[in-house]
Amino acid sequence: MQDQATSSIAASSLPSSSERSSSSALHVEVKEGMESDDEIRRVPEMGGEAAGLGVSATGPVQPSGGGQRRRGRSPADKENKRLKRLLRNRVSAQQARERKKAYLIDLEARVKELETKNAELEERLSTMQNENQMLRQILKNTTAGSKDGRK
DSSP: OHHHHHHHHHHHHSOOHHHHHSGGGGSOOSOTTOOOHHHHHOOOOOOSGGGTOOEETTEEOOOGGGOOOOOSOOHHHHHHHHHHHHHHHHHHHHHHHHHHHHHHHHHHHHHHHHHHHHHHHHHHHHHHHHHHHHHHHHHHHHHHHHHHHHO
């Protein structure tokens, strides 16, 4: 449903064929840095045939054998391409932020797990050191007692 609304908004923002051919189409009304989030997210429909206009995104449809080649793009095409690029960049940046957040959450969980394991190992080491010290003391006492008994 949202895609249909976006498509209808995008289609309404495209200039008509008469506007494209007029010199006023060269004037871009959107100033750099002044676009709202909605305007930047809006991606115009590129296929005019779908709307029943019989006009492609680059102008009137020309036969393929015409041999006449377009040099450069119209300002409307450049603006459409820029808007699409901006949208792709925004989506890509959002995905990167989400991946980074998931990665950080994973790292934090791993840090917690390793800190717990480290605390357990430190306690185990301390217990074993104490046990080792007691065993050495017992060994020292038994060897000292046996030497005293022989003399």
